[in-house]
Structure formats: C-alpha cells, structure tokens
Amino acid sequence: MSLKQFFLGLFFSMSIAGFGQNSSREVLFTINDKPYYTDEFSRVYKKNLDLVKDESQKDLNQYLELFIGYKLKVNKAYKLGLDKNPKYVNELKSYRNQLAKNYFNDTKITHELVEEGYNRLQKEIRASHILILVDENATPEDSLKAYKKMEEVAKRAYAGEDFAALATQYSEDPSVKDNKGDLGYFSAFRMVYPFESAAFTTPKGKVSKIFRTRFGFHILKVEAIRDNRGEVTVAHIMILNPKPEDADQDLAKNKINDIYKKIQQGEKFEDLAKQFSEDKSSSSKGGVLNKFASGQLSSEAFENVAFSLSKPNEISTPFQTQFGWHIVKLVEKHPVKTFEEMKGELENKIGKDERSKKITASLNEKLRKKYTYKRDNKQFAALTKLVTDDFYESKWKQPENAKDFTAPLLTINAKKIEGKLFLDFVEKQQKAGLKIKPIAKLTENLYDKFLEAQLTAYYDENLENEFQDFANVMEEYRDGLLLFDLMEKEIWERAKTDTLGLQKFYEEHKNEHQWKNRLEATVFSSTKQDMIKKALDLLKKKSDAQAIKDKLNVNNVINIMSNTGTFEEGSDALPKGTKFQVGISDIVKEGEYYFITKVDKVIPSSIKTLDECRGKMVNDYQQQLEQGWVDDLKKEFTVKVNRDVFERIKKQLHP
Structure with a gap:
C-alpha cells in the first residue's frame, strides 16, 4: 500500500463517519473572507473524537487551531494551483465516479432482483x-x-x-x-x-x-x-473416441479399462492422468478441471456422472461421452451458498446483466418526475430535417453548419442544452443499428434516449447540491488529495532531502534520544531444568550457541532455544534481574521457562547517532517544519474567528 493510499484511506474512513450530520450553520471563521461553518467543524470534530490519541486534540480550543491550520494548507494548495494538476483532476474525477455509483442504484429494486435471483438459484x-x-x-x-x-x-x-x-x-x-x-x-x-x-x-x-x-x-x-446441484470440482482421465477409419474400434475402450484396473490396484489417479489422459488442458494438473455447474459443460452425461459421486476421492467406472471415454474422480462438492454469502456476488452480476435495465428504467422514471424539462419543438423540427436515411447505413454525417445550432433544444430546470449536442448524440447512435422508420419516428426515439441521458447527466452534476452527505465526502476527499500533494511538496520531501536542516535539528534535540545501558548477549531458554543445566555446563566449557543446540536438540525435539543480539535495559527479551556485567549468569526461572544469559559486552548509556534515530528524527523534523509553516501561513492569509459563535458551538459539543 502506498503512502497516498494509506493517507486517503484513513481520510475516507473518517469522512464516511460524517454521513447524516445536519447541524445548523453559522460562520465560525473566515480565511481571506472565505467563510467556514460550524456544521463542518462540528461534524469533523465528532467523527475524529475517537480516533485521536493525543488528549490535547480533544480540547476544542486546540482542535480549532488544528482545523484552521488544515484549512490554511488547503487554501495554500489552491493558491499554488495544485488543483489544476491533470493527475489531481483525473484522480478526483475517478473517485467521484466511483462514489456516485451508489446514488444511481435503486436499493429497493436491486434488493428485489437479488432476492429473485437467489430464489431461482435454488x-x-x-x-x-x-x-x-x-x-x-x-x-x-x-x-x-x-x-x-x-x-x-x-x-x-x-x-x-x-x-x-x-x-x-x-x-x-x-x-x-x-x-x-x-x-x-x-x-x-x-x-x-x-x-x-x-x-x-x-x-x-x-x-x-x-x-x-x-x-x-x-x-x-x-x-x-x-x-440445484451446486457446483463440483472433479479430475478426469480421458481417452479420445476412435476415428471411423481406425482399424481397432475398441482400442480406446480397452485402454480406459486398463487404466481403471491400475487405479483399482492402488496406483495414483493423478499420476495416471498425467501419463495417459488425452485431455491436454487438464492432464498436466492431474486431470483436475475448473469447477462447474449444471449446463456449463458440453456433455450432460459427463455432468451427471460427476454430480453422482458423493464423497471426495470417489472414482467412477469408465463411461463414454461424445468426446471419448472417461474416468472421473470427485475432488470437492460446492453446495449453493447462503443468501448472505452470495449477496455481493449477485449484486455484481445484476449490474452486468439485463436485469440492470430495470434499475435504469426506475431511475429514468424518477428523474422525469423530479425535474422540470421542456423541449423547443421549433428547434427540434429544424434538427430533424438534418437527419437523412444515410443513418440506416451508418453513413450519416452532421452538416457543416451543425456547429451553428447553439440555441437551446432542451431546458432542464434552468440548464440550457444546445441543439448541437443532440446532433452529436444522433451521430454516435448509428452504431446501435436502429431500423425505426420513417426518419421522424427515428428522431423521436433518439430524442427520448437523449432526454434520458441528459436528465441522468444533470442529476450527476447536481449530486453535491441534492445530497449533503455526498457533498461532505467529496469536499473532504478533494481537500485530502490537495493536502497530500501539498504536504509532499512542502514538508515530507524537504524533511528527507534537507540534510543540513536535519543535522541541525538533530544537534538541537539529540539529548532527547538516548540509549539506555545495553548488552551484547545470548539468552538460552528451556522448559526443562535438566536441559538448561546441561546447557550451562556446555557454556562453561566454551561451547557456542549452535554447538549447544546441536548437542541438546535431538530426535526432532527442541529442548534449547537461543536469542543473540544487543538488548537495551528493560527489554522484554532479557530475563528479569539480568546483571549488566560480562560473564555467564546463574539459572533463572520465570513462569514455565528456565534461562541463562551469557553477556559478552556491556555498552554504557549514550546518545543515539543520527542514523540510529533517523526515522524518529525525520518525523519530528517534519512536525517542526509543519508548525513553522502553519505560522507562516497565518501571516500570509487573514484569519478571523467569530469568538461568540465558537463559544456557542463549544457549549453544544461539551454541554
């Protein structure tokens, strides 16, 4: 997963939690006179309340500062023109299209179709x-x-x-x-x-x-x-039917019978399939076929034998189909899944099936009732005259003056749709092969399709106006994308590449990053007291860890484990009470385990080098850069907070 996917995944999961909020709106603050409202502040605060680990961020005064800082960064991104970046534009468009799909689905009809499909599948x-x-x-x-x-x-x-x-x-x-x-x-x-x-x-x-x-x-x-018999996975061995000109018409039958005898004698089905099966698409896989349901294969006889087997590894007697002689082995039966298990799969199938036309028809009907629309019949008559019988041969071209038809043909609410768009639509529809005659009937039919397409487009364009939850998520995702690009440009890359600045920051803060006392040591452990005693004796005789394990771990029984490394004081990997001195410890028991520690070197506490704490140092440096940057943004933009409104919202959120 990329950093951007993680960043936006978290951002989006937070956004979803805001669905359905409907607080009253007052201007909480402005940035260069652009207003930001209490309902957004309240919604974002509530949904993030359980996600933040820093208790100071739950303080509303502190949270207001964070929220203003966030909006300042977004304003800076717009000022830098990051919203014009083609990559950003395409990514936002792709996300919006994905999110919008939920608003084009008739939940009631979809559920009915899913239930109908599942019931029929029985x-x-x-x-x-x-x-x-x-x-x-x-x-x-x-x-x-x-x-x-x-x-x-x-x-x-x-x-x-x-x-x-x-x-x-x-x-x-x-x-x-x-x-x-x-x-x-x-x-x-x-x-x-x-x-x-x-x-x-x-x-x-x-x-x-x-x-x-x-x-x-x-x-x-x-x-x-x-x-419904569900689905089945089987393996088979096939010998092709003889050709009419073959001298020995019983050769295939005799060969399959010989193979069957070898199976009965205990030879492996898979090996025989690889050696003898003439179905080259499955022989290399031991004869295993993709799982199938009734009606999916070309041979009903083969399906019936496959489904007649009841237990895994059960093997049929030889039988003949139109393709050849077969022996079938049952691998697994797959019964029809439960409704809950299949629900997502069925919804996906419905979206690709003719059933989806019911959902589209339902949406079209709703949109016709929802919006006010009117056709300019005079304009339509003029456009109709331009369409000729060449349409039926897919040879029709728009006339040279088509671009002049800019007068509105259709008005949806206040939106004007020019006649040229209808001509574009007609030209593309030639691929559909419509044969409706005469031309007048054809153009009426095409206009009806055009109307539905335009109503759907108008609905799509206005999702933010009609659904507050959609608008909230899109605004937050839009800002999130911009913020990611801005942070990458202004902070993250700088913190990684500004070696002088990072070194200076390290020198200022290195005393905050210290090692405790450390040991270079090997810790031996066992649940058996006699084995740990033997390990101690071997250690005293200068045996190394591997030699000790080779000596005591015999007959596939692990009696001794060892862990070698550098351990910091307080590490869970060290037995309690470990002495920070070179040498071999006494046997220590903790719970069910016995331990010995062999200390090779004691390393006194010291300041970590930059390389040893680089990850933490880069993170802290990023935070410092960001804080200084936010302070600069407050000077670059004019922020005005409505304190009376803020006091009221504080009482609402923390009554």
Whole structure:
C-alpha cells in the first residue's frame, strides 16, 4: 500500500463517519473572507473524537487551531494551483465516479432482483425452446412478420403437438439440429434475463407464452425441475473416441479399462492422468478441471456422472461421452451458498446483466418526475430535417453548419442544452443499428434516449447540491488529495532531502534520544531444568550457541532455544534481574521457562547517532517544519474567528 493510499484511506474512513450530520450553520471563521461553518467543524470534530490519541486534540480550543491550520494548507494548495494538476483532476474525477455509483442504484429494486435471483438459484430447470430470429432493432414490419410466424407455431404447441418435432421443423436456433430444441438443465444467470424469467414462471410440462429477447421471439416448454446441484470440482482421465477409419474400434475402450484396473490396484489417479489422459488442458494438473455447474459443460452425461459421486476421492467406472471415454474422480462438492454469502456476488452480476435495465428504467422514471424539462419543438423540427436515411447505413454525417445550432433544444430546470449536442448524440447512435422508420419516428426515439441521458447527466452534476452527505465526502476527499500533494511538496520531501536542516535539528534535540545501558548477549531458554543445566555446563566449557543446540536438540525435539543480539535495559527479551556485567549468569526461572544469559559486552548509556534515530528524527523534523509553516501561513492569509459563535458551538459539543 502506498503512502497516498494509506493517507486517503484513513481520510475516507473518517469522512464516511460524517454521513447524516445536519447541524445548523453559522460562520465560525473566515480565511481571506472565505467563510467556514460550524456544521463542518462540528461534524469533523465528532467523527475524529475517537480516533485521536493525543488528549490535547480533544480540547476544542486546540482542535480549532488544528482545523484552521488544515484549512490554511488547503487554501495554500489552491493558491499554488495544485488543483489544476491533470493527475489531481483525473484522480478526483475517478473517485467521484466511483462514489456516485451508489446514488444511481435503486436499493429497493436491486434488493428485489437479488432476492429473485437467489430464489431461482435454488432450482435447475430443463427446458426446450423454439426460436424465430429477428434483430432487436428490426423495423416494426419485420418484427410483426416474425411474431406472426411464431404465433402459428405456438398455436400448434399449445394444441399438444410434439414440441421436439416442432422445434426440429421450425426453430431457427442453429443448435436445433443436434438437440431438437432441448437446452438441458440451467439455473439463474445462465440465460438472458427474459428467457430465464419465462422458464422460471412457466409450470412444469407447460408451454410458455411468446416472449422476446435480443435474439428474436421464443416459446419454451419446461420439461423438468430439480433442486440445484451446486457446483463440483472433479479430475478426469480421458481417452479420445476412435476415428471411423481406425482399424481397432475398441482400442480406446480397452485402454480406459486398463487404466481403471491400475487405479483399482492402488496406483495414483493423478499420476495416471498425467501419463495417459488425452485431455491436454487438464492432464498436466492431474486431470483436475475448473469447477462447474449444471449446463456449463458440453456433455450432460459427463455432468451427471460427476454430480453422482458423493464423497471426495470417489472414482467412477469408465463411461463414454461424445468426446471419448472417461474416468472421473470427485475432488470437492460446492453446495449453493447462503443468501448472505452470495449477496455481493449477485449484486455484481445484476449490474452486468439485463436485469440492470430495470434499475435504469426506475431511475429514468424518477428523474422525469423530479425535474422540470421542456423541449423547443421549433428547434427540434429544424434538427430533424438534418437527419437523412444515410443513418440506416451508418453513413450519416452532421452538416457543416451543425456547429451553428447553439440555441437551446432542451431546458432542464434552468440548464440550457444546445441543439448541437443532440446532433452529436444522433451521430454516435448509428452504431446501435436502429431500423425505426420513417426518419421522424427515428428522431423521436433518439430524442427520448437523449432526454434520458441528459436528465441522468444533470442529476450527476447536481449530486453535491441534492445530497449533503455526498457533498461532505467529496469536499473532504478533494481537500485530502490537495493536502497530500501539498504536504509532499512542502514538508515530507524537504524533511528527507534537507540534510543540513536535519543535522541541525538533530544537534538541537539529540539529548532527547538516548540509549539506555545495553548488552551484547545470548539468552538460552528451556522448559526443562535438566536441559538448561546441561546447557550451562556446555557454556562453561566454551561451547557456542549452535554447538549447544546441536548437542541438546535431538530426535526432532527442541529442548534449547537461543536469542543473540544487543538488548537495551528493560527489554522484554532479557530475563528479569539480568546483571549488566560480562560473564555467564546463574539459572533463572520465570513462569514455565528456565534461562541463562551469557553477556559478552556491556555498552554504557549514550546518545543515539543520527542514523540510529533517523526515522524518529525525520518525523519530528517534519512536525517542526509543519508548525513553522502553519505560522507562516497565518501571516500570509487573514484569519478571523467569530469568538461568540465558537463559544456557542463549544457549549453544544461539551454541554
């Protein structure tokens, strides 16, 4: 984690705590006539109260000084133009976009979709379908033609005709040649949302109503419903099916049977998979496949065998699929997770799924009710005449005078949106492949999309005005980013690179940084008295630490531990009562442990060198630089505190 991430992470966690504050506002102080209010001071003080360790910072007089110092630094950052730095601008924009996502989400609808998705995940449905293809942007005439065709097929299905035969004859799904419309088992989030909804709302054995997806019109028949089997991880050994021209058609079958016999004789599955499996994507991993759910593999037969195994390491008998002969070993079963375990995952899936259109539609509806908006119909008529049939071929270009259409086309509250922006929007929409005709209908449809986009943009632009909590967090994050860049520029880098200043500061404060008496020593410890006695005897015979451990730690039993180093007086690593004199101590017992200390050298107390206390010295030097800098800022900017207001806020915070 970088210093900036840590700094802003702490800053942001503090900011979140301020949500929902709504104190009355009075001007507490000004900096060059710019006002700062009591509600912000009160909010920040309250949320930081439990975070500060220095009790003096909880004193309101002291805290006011800190708060003014903080705002002085922010003013200095603006004065230096740090807010114009492209890196800062992009970082702030990225953060705002991330934070704003929470305000575009309809919590109620999202929760309903999460619950719906989770409930559907409890079951797996086997369904067959019939598809009549039609592009999602097709003309009304083409859509109607496709619907009529599906309507005729649906009537026959409702009348009881064989669904598989109808699918084989009429379905335009390319896979129908192989599956006769049977899609196998699937659960939620496996099919496009309208298809999934039709499957989960149609009773078993019944045929659905006609419904549309982006592929065209469908009907489906629910063949079976079962409990969700969850996911499974298996390993397999595969021998490919023989080719029609192979002389020995039983070669693959015989080979898989021989491998199975070797498994039964006790040979390792993984080793046999590496040696013999012809699935090169998994053989090197001992045959292990990625975990899968029903309907994710191309072979239902393989899935059924995999899910039929019940205990880890259970191995199937050889079986054949359309790909080859297999032996499967169960690695792990993964049952459906609980709602709480899946909630975050489901919310993420919904954001990427067609379900998200419900959330967008809900927001659009709210914004249409929330804001006053009006279209200039005269301007719209003029713009419509500029759009030609070239649009349908994605060849339409804005006319040369498009830039002249600066008159407002749309007004949202007091915001004027010029006609040129609509032309830009129309040009980009050619990629969507809309086929709505005539042009008048097309431009009305495009205007509706344009309106929704502009309402959403207006809402986004005004989040700070509409949500005080959003405004608070953004202001604090904005200031936090600036403050980081300013501190790095003015204090942190200077403290690291100003060697003369740091040396001078060290000379002034070195007496505050002293070593206590120290020992260069080795401490031996053991829970066994007889072993520590043996260690003492060996020490007296001039054996070193490693030789003692080699002698006494035998048969994988650790009887003696040693710790060699330089220890300061009072160190927890030294046994209590350790004498500061060269030599070998007596055996000392503390709790369950016995200790001996061998002292090689006694180092008297002394002042730490700059290198020995550099980290602390740099930190203290930074604080001195910062304090002197704040004093200079107070001279550079005019600060006026409203003392009467401050006394009132003190009584509110500390009644």
